[in-house]
Amino acid sequence: MNDSSLSNTAIDFDTLDPLDLIEENEPEKPDPDVMLGLLSSDDLQEQIEGVRAFCEISDSRAVPLLIERLSHNCPLIRVSAAYALGRNTDPVAVQPLIFALQNDWNGYVRKGVVWALGNSGDRAAFQPLLHALKHDIAAVRLWSASSIANVAKLDYEDNITAIPSLITTLRQDAIAAVRSNCAWAVGQLCRELPCNVVYNTAIDALIEALVEDEDLGVKEDAKTALLKLGDPRGLQMIEELEFEGVI
Numbered sequence: 001m002n003d004s005s006l007s008n009t010a011i012d013f014d015t016l017d018p019l020d021l022i023e024e025n026e027p028e029k030p031d032p033d034v035m036l037g038l039l040s041s042d043d044l045q046e047q048i049e050g051v052r053a054f055c056e057i058s059d060s061r062a063v064p065l066l067i068e069r070l071s072h073n074c075p076l077i078r079v080s081a082a083y084a085l086g087r088n089t090d091p092v093a094v095q096p097l098i099f100a101l102q103n104d105w106n107g108y109v110r111k112g113v114v115w116a117l118g119n120s121g122d123r124a125a126f127q128p129l130l131h132a133l134k135h136d137i138a139a140v141r142l143w144s145a146s147s148i149a150n151v152a153k154l155d156y157e158d159n160i161t162a163i164p165s166l167i168t169t170l171r172q173d174a175i176a177a178v179r180s181n182c183a184w185a186v187g188q189l190c191r192e193l194p195c196n197v198v199y200n201t202a203i204d205a206l207i208e209a210l211v212e213d214e215d216l217g218v219k220e221d222a223k224t225a226l227l228k229l230g231d232p233r234g235l236q237m238i239e240e241l242e243f244e245g246v247i
Contacts (some may be wrong), residue, residue, distance in 0.1 A: 001148055001151045004189070005174060009228070009246065010202075015105070017237055019139035019161065023223070028180050029056055029057050030053040030056065030057055032053075032057055032059040032061070032062070032114070035049075035053040035054065035057070035059075035062075036050070036059070037050070037059055038050030038053070038144045039051060039054075039062065039065045039066075039069070040065065041048055044077075045105065046156045047069075047072075047077060048074075048076060048077055048080065050062055050082040051069055051077055051081050051084055052067060052080050052084075054084035055080060055084045055087055055136065056087070056088055057082045057087075059088065060088065060090065062084070063085070063088055063090045063092065063093060064092075066081045066084050066085050067085070067092070067093055067096045068098055069081035070085075070097070070099075070100045070181070071100075073135050074185075075106045075108065075109055076083055076094065077119050078100070078104065078109045079109045079111075079148065080105070080110060080112075082100065082112030082113045082116050083112045083115065083116065083117070084120045084183070085097060085116045085178050086112070086115050086116030086117075086120075087119075087140060088119075089116075089119050089120050089121070091120075091122060093116070093120070094120050094122045094124050094125060094206045097113050097116050097120070097123070097125070098117070098124065098125065098128045100113045101113045101114060101117065101129075101132060102128060103126050105161065107136070107137045107139060107140060108139070110136060110137075111139045111140050111143055114129060114132055114140055114143045114144045114147050115143050115146075117129055117148060117151070117152060118146060118147025118148070118149075118150040119147075119150065119197040120151070121150070121151070123151065123154060123155055123158065124159075125147070125151050125172075126148070126151050126152055126155075126158045126162070129144050129147050129148045129150060129151060130144075130162065132144040133148060133166070133169055133242065134165065134169070135144060138173075138175045138177075138178055139179055141169065141173065141175070141178045141208060142175070142177050142178045142181050143181075143184045144179035145166060145169065145178065145184070146180045146181050146184070146185060147164075148162050148165075148166065148185055149185035149188040149189055152194050153188065153189055153191075154166060156192070159189050159192050159193065159206070163186060163189055163190075163198055163201070163202050164198075164201075166182045166185050166186050166189070167186060167201065167202065167205040169182045169184065170182035170183055170205055170218075171208070171209075172244065176213075176217055176218055177217070179209070179215065179218045180181070180211070180215070180217050180218045180220075180221040181221075181222040183206060183209055183218060183222045183225055184221050184224075184225060186202050186205065186225060187206065187221075187224070187225025187226070187228060187229060188225075189202070189203050190203070190225075190229055190230075191229065203226070203229070203233055204233050205233055206222045206225050206234060207222075207226070207233065207234060207237050209221075209222040210223055210226065210234075210241070210247070211236065211237070211241070219247060223238055223247060226238060228244060
């Protein structure tokens with residue numbers, strides 16, 4: 001999964017990110033009945049239009065067809081299907097999404113899959129997401145961190161398992177955006193913890209990122225996490241650094 005060529009594949013698709021469609025606030029949504037018909041079309045462009053539509057709209061009838069599209073030979077359809085299943089969450093889609101994460105050669109598809117798994121609210125996604133955080137390309141690692149926070153907070157054991165891996169990535173990942181997402185994820189998961197050894201270790205890691213990370217974005221995300229947690233040690237360090245004009 002760490003083949004450098006996969007990173008280039010992911011980058012090549014950046015102008016076609018279906019998530020951009022999700023974030024747009026268009027006044028008129030596509031007609032689900034029409035789009036369901038396009039999902040089954042023999043015309044590739046009509047299929048693409050249909051799959052992309054379900055990145056914006058929700059309809060349970062689309063789920064079986066979207067699952068089928070995860071194995072389509074066109075990467076654009078596969079990635080759109082992944083994002084669409086993140087919008088149209090359903091327990092039956094979790095295992096097919098996990099299979100895609102573990103087997104799809106295209107890093108851009110896997111990026112969409114980890115977003116969908118993060119939205120699934122299914123514990124079965126936790127270990128695959130943790131593996132992706134440790135071993136996949138940068139774009140997938142970045143989204144895995146956020147998705148891990150969404151899934152791991154549902155179970156205490158997953159929570160305390162996730163935090164050490166997120167801390168390791170926060171300290172070691174070469175990509176600043178990945179480290180930033182890890183800082184955010186650590187802050188999110190700490191909200192679910194009592195003041196125990198794991199919590200205190202996480203606070204130490206966030207303070208370390210605030211003080212030592214060379215990237216201003218990582219520093220800012222660590223600071224925001226500490227402020228939201230309201231931890232006395234974190235707040236004291238922020239106050240000291242602000243007094244010194246460091247942040």
